[in-house]
Amino acid sequence: MIKVVLLGAGNVAVHLAKAIGKAKNLDFVQRYSRNTKSDNYFDTLISKTNNLNQLKEADIYIIAINDDSIADFSKKLTFNNGLVVHTSGSMPLNTLQCKANKGVFYPLQTFSKDQTIDYYAIPIAIETEYKKDAVLLNNFAKSISNNIYEINSSQREKLHIAAVFANNFSNHMYKIAKDICETNNFSFDILKPLILETANKVQTLNPAKAQTGPAKRNDQEVIQNHISQLAGEQKEIYQLISDSIIKTIKN
Amino acid sequence: MIKVVLLGAGNVAVHLAKAIGKAKNLDFVQRYSRNTKSDNYFDTLISKTNNLNQLKEADIYIIAINDDSIADFSKKLTFNNGLVVHTSGSMPLNTLQCKANKGVFYPLQTFSKDQTIDYYAIPIAIETEYKKDAVLLNNFAKSISNNIYEINSSQREKLHIAAVFANNFSNHMYKIAKDICETNNFSFDILKPLILETANKVQTLNPAKAQTGPAKRNDQEVIQNHISQLAGEQKEIYQLISDSIIKTIKN
CATH class of the missing domain: 3.40.50.720 (NAD(P)-binding Rossmann-like Domain)
Structure with missing residues (x-):
């Protein structure tokens, strides 16, 4: 004991x-x-x-x-x-x-x-x-x-940073998605199954391989169209993360 | 029929x-x-x-x-x-x-x-x-x-943008988290339950209320320490999303 x-x-x-x-x-x-x-x-x-x-x-x-x-x-x-x-x-x-x-x-x-x-x-x-x-x-x-x-302590510090991305930052993506839903008068509920499925997928699949969407396809027409409909920090975040996804697929 | x-x-x-x-x-x-x-x-x-x-x-x-x-x-x-x-x-x-x-x-x-x-x-x-x-x-x-x-078509266009945040961008946060894990020689597996729980939480809880972490607490010591350990686009993304979370809590 x-x-x-x-x-x-x-x-x-x-x-x-x-x-x-x-x-x-x-x-x-x-x-x-x-x-x-x-x-x-x-x-x-x-x-x-x-x-x-x-x-x-x-x-x-x-x-x-x-x-x-x-x-x-x-x-x-x-x-x-x-x-x-x-x-x-x-x-x-x-x-x-x-x-x-x-x-x-x-x-x-x-x-x-x-x-x-x-x-x-x-x-x-x-x-x-x-x-x-x-x-x-x-x-x-x-x-x-x-x-x-x-x-060890040094790895745990990096683990904490990784957890900020995996938990806090993904949650903030949900928050922005909810804001967009509400501004346009439809329910955030419609996105909930997709959110669960996205988290479920990476339990068995490499996130880089699980990626889909306009940035993954480097579909600039859709990306620029989306960006033109956003403002402020939503616009900046959309641009920066899309660029980062595009870099990932090019590597 | x-x-x-x-x-x-x-x-x-x-x-x-x-x-x-x-x-x-x-x-x-x-x-x-x-x-x-x-x-x-x-x-x-x-x-x-x-x-x-x-x-x-x-x-x-x-x-x-x-x-x-x-x-x-x-x-x-x-x-x-x-x-x-x-x-x-x-x-x-x-x-x-x-x-x-x-x-x-x-x-x-x-x-x-x-x-x-x-x-x-x-x-x-x-x-x-x-x-x-x-x-x-x-x-x-x-x-x-x-x-x-x-x-309608106009709402569906916004829904698609919201889905990019909720699905593609949250998935990219997982991807960055995995990169950090692998660079520092520990397994991404350690983050998987947290990812699922984060997605689960917002099925019933408002994402803004579900938020935790250094940016939510506006803990500049931890935020600056994390940023100092990142480079390139990881650094930019950490900074931009943290700023956006801090704005959210101030509003």
């Missing part, structure tokens, strides 16, 4: 707590939160403290709090034993300033508290200072997810 | 033929293709001709061929009866130059021949010159899809 203490009570902590609670080879010995705000999202049977001096002994301490608070918070963990990990995609391992060994456990998914999530499907990027800790963290991660990736 | 003739043998025609074949209130009287290339994708029981002078009588003739060929092809349809529709998102209704009444039946989905598709889930944008034809085309469309939208 791997003994786990969870520190934090935000979206990431809520779903992690559920996953840890379900895993048979994990011993969820304690959770920490300085307030009671999110208590109703957690199993009441889990021992809770709001005092860092009363933390129980564990193999792994997981800090699931805001990125900006990780460094200062970790300084308060004065014990020497066990492995302390944070859950941030954008913070390097050495953000942690505790005495114990350090690591990262980064679940790559967007969380909201009330959502039902299949934790086993979430990719987890892990990193440790020491090989021995990698074995421990890998065993822990395997208990709650089927997709574990060992990724 | 609505009698249907299908003209063309590309991706759109293949899936349309399957859907028409399954529908109980449709009579699939004939299909036309000038060659035999794609014959194995079609039910052999459907009567086929490669001669436009031998077209059978029908209520609806569906032209499912390349956008650029629609105008010239439609001139060859010299009969006066029935409704002739094309299936293009980017061509106005009056692209058709046949003698019979004209319309548009635009299935909004990306098709590849070997894919299994639930046609009932595909949104269909329809348009006709005359009310009477709208009733006919609507009845036909309802036999194979649950999502029918009456949309």
Whole structure:
């Protein structure tokens, strides 16, 4: 049994707590939160403290709090034993300033508290200072997810950038599409199946091969016609991304 | 029974033929293709001709061929009866130059021949010159899809632009994400669940509200750090879309 203490009570902590609670080879010995705000999202049977001096002994301490608070918070963990990990995609391992060994456990998914999530499907990027800790963290991660990736801090920084494109920027393309629908008095609903299918396709197909549309065909008549109907940043974005798609097919 | 003739043998025609074949209130009287290339994708029981002078009588003739060929092809349809529709998102209704009444039946989905598709889930944008034809085309469309939208040529042109953002441009964001993964020696697989979840979210949530990430938080430290690690068009795209997201949240 791997003994786990969870520190934090935000979206990431809520779903992690559920996953840890379900895993048979994990011993969820304690959770920490300085307030009671999110208590109703957690199993009441889990021992809770709001005092860092009363933390129980564990193999792994997981800090699931805001990125900006990780460094200062970790300084308060004065014990020497066990492995302390944070859950941030954008913070390097050495953000942690505790005495114990350090690591990262980064679940790559967007969380909201009330959502039902299949934790086993979430990719987890892990990193440790020491090989021995990698074995421990890998065993822990395997208990709650089927997709574990060992990724160092420098790779994780690039992964975060890639995730901004794959998640935030694709979502902004949906947002612009919705704006165009509404300006022209038809429902965004008509685009929803296409959005799902586009995301589905690249689960098995290389995105470059899955591409279709006027830029893929370098159909300048359609492209220029579209651009002439757009204004402001929509126009700029259409031009820039079309150029980028055209470059892709030329390479 | 609505009698249907299908003209063309590309991706759109293949899936349309399957859907028409399954529908109980449709009579699939004939299909036309000038060659035999794609014959194995079609039910052999459907009567086929490669001669436009031998077209059978029908209520609806569906032209499912390349956008650029629609105008010239439609001139060859010299009969006066029935409704002739094309299936293009980017061509106005009056692209058709046949003698019979004209319309548009635009299935909004990306098709590849070997894919299994639930046609009932595909949104269909329809348009006709005359009310009477709208009733006919609507009845036909309802036999194979649950999502029918009456949309005029001017709206359909905007819909096509919106679809370029929602489909082609979001797919290009996946492509850039994959490039970043591969340049840094980790697998694009790690991003796939996030891509699906992002597309899933906007099925029920407004994309502007679903947005997360550094630009949504206007976190200039992270944004500038990311931009400093990118080059060329990736850098330009990151900057432009981040600016656009920041504008969105300020409005």
